[in-house]
Amino acid sequence: MLNGNFFRGLGYLGEGFGLILQPGLRLFVIIPVLINILLFSLLFFYLGELFSGLIATAMGWLPDWAWLQALDWLFWLLYGAIIVLVLAYGFVMVANLIGAPFYGYLAERCEQHLTGQPIGDDEDWAGIVKDIPRSLWRELQKIAYYLPRALGLLILGLIPVVNLVAVVLWFVFNSWMMALQYVDYPADNHKISFPVLKKMLAERRLSALGFGLPVALAAMVPILNLFVVPAAVCGATALWVREQGSARY
Template sequence: MLRGNVFTGFGYLGEGFRLMRQPGLRRFVIIPMVINVLLFAALFWAMAQFFSTMIAAAMAWLPDWAWLQALDWLFWLLYGVVILLVMAYGFVMMANLIGSPFYGFLAERTEALLTGKEPESPGGWLSVLKDVPRILWREVQKILYYLPRAIVLLLIGLIPVVNLIAAVLWLLFNGWMMALQYVDYPADNHKLPFRQLRQRLGDRRLSAFGFGLPVALLAMVPVVNLVLVPAAVCGATAYWVREGVSGLPVERVRS
């Protein structure tokens, strides 16, 4: 049985956009945003080249059946949506890999703002630098979780007719991955193993999808996706403390 609330999950992203503008958090947002601008420009150019090549190859594989040729425009549209979804999570994955030390610190400060409780471990930039190897390994774990499943979905997307469901599967998978990706920042700050995080999010899967799906959709929108990542980190931290994932009593959490 699916538990949680899709609409509650959706609200955390809006709260994240509000939180990232708080005076105590703004300075932790600027550096990652600069990184995102440079990364998105490079990734957009690379994916534009890959997109044209993949479409040409996929259409060449189609049998010369009249009804399939009549659906030529639909296949172009579906492949385009799949590529956008791949680019969306690819951009987020790379941005998070590069900016993960900053995002972990942003999640820490957001949690302190929401709960009114300072972290037990000493913070600051020296602490961030010390934790860089562990944080990067955490990002690698998420990539290793993502890639095998993404490859399967890519293969499904190359099968004529069957690929009609590929875009829907990609959207659902990306929504789940976005929830995992961002709630993992506060979880990692508390040294919660990645496997346990997946289990806790799975216990309230509807809330996870409610948060992750709009993040996945906005990640495909140029310009918006440049400010999306820090907002998602802040929103995911609110999710962490309010959905029972963190284990904090609800009454200690500020609204």
């Protein structure tokens, strides 16, 4: 049974963009955005060459059937969509790994802004530095969850005809993964383990997918994906504040 509200979930990213403009949160948005700009600039050139190579390899696997060759433009689009989804989350994954300590603190300040209640001790920059090992460990857990599933879907996506279904599965999986990725920050601030978080979000799956879908789409848009990460952290925190109390765990 699917619980939650998909359409309510869709609104959390927009709320997150509004929250990152709040004076008390801006500083913890600017620093990760600067990190993302540097990272994106380095990856952009490299991934352009990688994209071309992957497309050429995938197209070379097509059997020499006339009807498949006539649809080569469609397979270009499908392979391109799958690879863009992989690279989009790959960029976000690396950006999150680097900026994780800032995002945890941003989620903490955002929740305090929404509820008016302090979350933990106010340690500012000392707290960010102290939390670096724990934040990196959380990110590695998410990467370990993501990679084998992404690999399986990538293999499916490179099989002609089957990739018609694989593209849809990619969007659903990436939407779920984006929700896990960002709701993990407020959950971590409340000492909720990653396995427990997965169960919690599964009980609000429609809300999680509704939130994750626009995040996944925005992550594929150059320039916008530089700003979507802090907005997603704040949007996920709003989801946590509004919906975690109604889930059973």
